[in-house]
Amino acid sequence: MPHALREALRRVEPAVDVRVMGEAGCPPLETDDLELLAWIDRENRILISRNRRTMPQHFATHLGAGGHIPGILMVSEDFSMVELVDDLLLIWSASEADEWRDQLIYLPLVRR
Numbered sequence: 001m002p003h004a005l006r007e008a009l010r011r012v013e014p015a016v017d018v019r020v021m022g023e024a025g026c027p028p029l030e031t032d033d034l035e036l037l038a039w040i041d042r043e044n045r046i047l048i049s050r051n052r053r054t055m056p057q058h059f060a061t062h063l064g065a066g067g068h069i070p071g072i073l074m075v076s077e078d079f080s081m082v083e084l085v086d087d088l089l090l091i092w093s094a095s096e097a098d099e100w101r102d103q104l105i106y107l108p109l110v111r112r
Contacts, residue, residue, distance in 0.1 A: 005048070008085045016092055019045065033058035037069055046071040046100055048088070059104050071100025075107045083108060 006018040022029040027039050033054055040047050041062075049055050052074055059072055073091070075084060087107050091100075 004081065005084065005088075008081060009088060012085060013089055013092070016089070034062060037062040037067065041067055041069050044070050044097075046073060046097065048073045048075060050075050050077060052076075056104060063102060068102055070097060071102070072104045073100075073107055074104060079108055 003020050006020050009016045009018055019026050021027055021031065021036075027036055031039070033051070036047070037058060039045075047069070049072060055072065055074065059069070062069065073088075084107065087109055090109075
């Protein structure tokens with residue numbers, strides 16, 4: 001997801017802790033899906049991704065090998081930045097992180 005998403009979320013809610021691949025302390029941009037899933041597992045971070053092509057299969061492989069993840073939120077390509085920020089802030093404010101454990105959820109939550 002673009003750095004613009006992090007900045008948009010922080011403008012609305014500065015307490016949101018968002019990291020972006022490629023920045024210091026995060027995996028490089030071209031990180032393999034399975035390596036990325038292992039990283040979010042270790043770092044206890046929910047992944048926001050548009051990679052609907054390979055991520056669902058790698059998610060299943062990771063879980064099948066006994067791994068766990070804090071959660072994956074898959075974003076549709078036609079989902080606007082405003083809609084995405086709204087849904088992410090709703091998720092952040094109205095749920096606990098453990099509710100997303102080992103789940104792959106498709107956004108938007110509700111079609112507008």
